[in-house]
Amino acid sequence: MTDDLTELPGVGDKTAEKLEDAGYGSLESIGASSAAELQEAADIGEKTAQSAISAAHEQLDHGYSTGKEKLEERDAVNRIATGSEEFDELMGGGVESHSITEVYGEYGSGKTQVALQLTVNVQKGEEGKKAVFIDTEDTFMPERVKQMAEAEDMDAEEVLDNIFVARAFNSDHQILLGDKAQEICEENDIGLIVVDSLTGEFRSDYVGRGQLAERQQKLNKHMKNLKKLASTYNAAVMVTNQVMSNPDQMFGDPTKAIGGHIAGHNSTFRIYLRKSKKDKRVARLVDSPYLPEGEAAFKITEEGIRDA
Ligand SMILES: Nc1ncnc2c1ncn2[C@@H]1O[C@H](COP(=O)(O)OP(=O)(O)OP(=O)(O)O)[C@@H](O)[C@H]1O
Ligand SMILES: [Mg+2]
Numbered sequence: 669m670t671d672d673l674t675e676l677p678g679v680g681d682k683t684a685e686k687l688e689d690a691g692y693g694s695l696e697s698i699g700a701s702s703a704a705e706l707q708e709a710a711d712i713g714e715k716t717a718q719s720a721i722s723a724a725h726e727q728l729d730h731g732y733s734t735g736k737e738k739l740e741e742r743d744a745v746n747r748i749a750t751g752s753e754e755f756d757e758l759m760g761g762g763v764e765s766h767s768i769t770e771v772y773g774e775y776g777s778g779k780t781q782v783a784l785q786l787t788v789n790v791q792k793g794e795e796g797k798k799a800v801f802i803d804t805e806d807t808f809m810p811e812r813v814k815q816m817a818e819a820e821d822m823d824a825e826e827v828l829d830n831i832f833v834a835r836a837f838n839s840d841h842q843i844l845l846g847d848k849a850q851e852i853c854e855e856n857d858i859g860l861i862v863v864d865s866l867t868g869e870f871r872s873d874y875v876g877r878g879q880l881a882e883r884q885q886k887l888n889k890h891m892k893n894l895k896k897l898a899s900t901y902n903a904a905v906m907v908t909n910q911v912m913s914n915p916d917q918m919f920g921d922p923t924k925a926i927g928g929h930i931a932g933h934n935s936t937f938r939i940y941l942r943k944s945k946k947d948k949r950v951a952r953l954v955d956s957p958y959l960p961e962g963e964a965a966f967k968i969t970e971e972g973i974r975d976a
Contacts, residue, residue: 676727689710690710691854697854699721703721706721709847749789750782752964753975758953760956765859765898770908779910782906784813786906787799790860791822797903798831798856799830799860800832800862808835815972832856839869842869858901861898865908866891938955939951947968950963950964951964
């Protein structure tokens with residue numbers, strides 16, 4: 669397969685350059701885009717965008733595939749260990765690539781701890797990959813990652829060096845960082861993309877009822893982008909979402925339900941975390957396309973996520 673865009677029929681040097689500059693340097697990234705998206709991102713005409721996409725599809729042999737091919741695609745899925753065997757079992761072996769996994773729960777339930785553990789564990793072994801961490805709450809703690817890495821006998825500096833961290837200052841910036849992650853994915857072997865928190869900035873940027881539709885639309889676009897990264901680069905996407913401990917508190921506040929709805933609709937796996945006694949936590953698999961619902965207990969220790 670050639671990745672030289674100029675060899676695509678209907679795509680000239682200039683267009684190829686524009687596409688590459690906009691972060692669409694591979695056939696996969698073009699093939700997975702909509703014409704409107706390419707038009708906007710690369711400042712090209714609708715016709716050019718459409719022919720680039722169909723040419724990419726042709727080269728990539730997109731279209732129908734057999735169930736057997738689909739199974740082979742499933743075989744390429746990677747699973748990132750959580751640190752707890754019970755938790756992994758619940759997830760069918762770990763957090764899956766090619767999908768979005770949403771982890772939601774109240775404050776202190778362990779969402780960020782799980783995310784940090786995954787940035788370490790994705791790097792383990794011969795097939796180890798790197799991680800992207802979009803941080804909206806200033807919760808990326810290098811010291812904590814160091815602790816977790818050392819507990820795995822890994823070189824902490826190297827582990828930290830393999831995590832690309834960006835701080836999002838508002839929801840638009842967060843969306844932009846999601847787009848930018850594509851460039852990092854083009855240049856690095858990225859196995860995990862974390863967004864912690866997915867919804868926090870959206871919640872504070874769009875407060876009134878009148879802004880709900882816009883927020884919903886933006887969040888949806890953000891998640892579509894993340895989904896595209898997951899499938900184009902066979903990476904696991906993990907997003908966190910905070911919810912109130914008492915569901916009754918959500919009553920009368922449609923903003924929470926909407927955020928949850930959009931996030932849930934776009935996630936392949938949904939995990940609800942809750943605090944239990946002392947350092948114990950319970951993960952509940954709420955939604956999965958093929959795994960049964962169930963629960964796993966784990967704990968948060970100095971070393972990281974472990975079996976309870
Ligand atoms: N070094 C450590 N050793 C043991 N437990 C720790 C350590 N660091 C953090 N924890 C535990 O992790 C908890 C915090 O979890 P975490 O930050 O992942 O919650 P969260 O779900 O992300 O919350 P929020 O919604 O506020 O972001 C702390 O309350 C503490 O119990
Ligand atoms: Mg957190």
